[in-house]
Amino acid sequence: MPDTPRKLSSVVGAFVLFVLASPIFALRAIGSxxxxxxxxxxxxxxxxxxxxxxxxxxxxxVLIECRAKGCxxxxxxxxxxxxSRCGERLEWIHxxxxxxxxxxx
Ligand SMILES: [Zn+2]
Ligand SMILES: [Zn+2]
Numbered sequence: 001m002p003d004t005p006r007k008l009s010s011v012v013g014a015f016v017l018f019v020l021a022s023p024i025f026a027l028r029a030i031g032s033x034x035x036x037x038x039x040x041x042x043x044x045x046x047x048x049x050x051x052x053x054x055x056x057x058x059x060x061x062v063l064i065e066c067r068a069k070g071c072x073x074x075x076x077x078x079x080x081x082x083x084s085r086c087g088e089r090l091e092w093i094h095x096x097x098x099x100x101x102x103x104x105x
Contacts (some may be wrong), residue, residue: 001040008067020035043078048093048102 009091042048042060049056060080066073069090075084082089 034105039080042105043080046078048080048104050095050097050100050102052100052102053095053098055095058093058096060100 015078045054045063046059048058050058060078061076062079063074063076064079066083066086066088068083068086069087071083071086073083073085077084079093080092090104092103094100095102
């Protein structure tokens with residue numbers, strides 16, 4: 001069996017790569033947890049603060065009609081959540097006070 005050492009070294013190589021990459025996986029997991037936590041906080045509050053004028057009364061829980069092509073689903077939900085029919089998400093809204101764009105979590 002001449003190619004056993006080569007197989008073994010590729011397994012060891014993959015393992016070493018995995019060990020080297022594991023801090024990156026951990027960091028990414030922590031990062032996505034942080035983003036999820038921030039989004040959950042905004043969705044629970046039901047309002048989003050405008051970074052331009054500081055107005056914090058921009059309502060998120062509204063009756064919304066999905067603007068995705070061929071959908072048009074209308075429902076009461078948070079603007080930060082995806083459409084329950086097609087999964088389309090709004091990426092930003094206008095501030096109802098100053099009109100600036102606010103990025104949704
Ligand atoms: Zn939709
Ligand atoms: Zn504003």
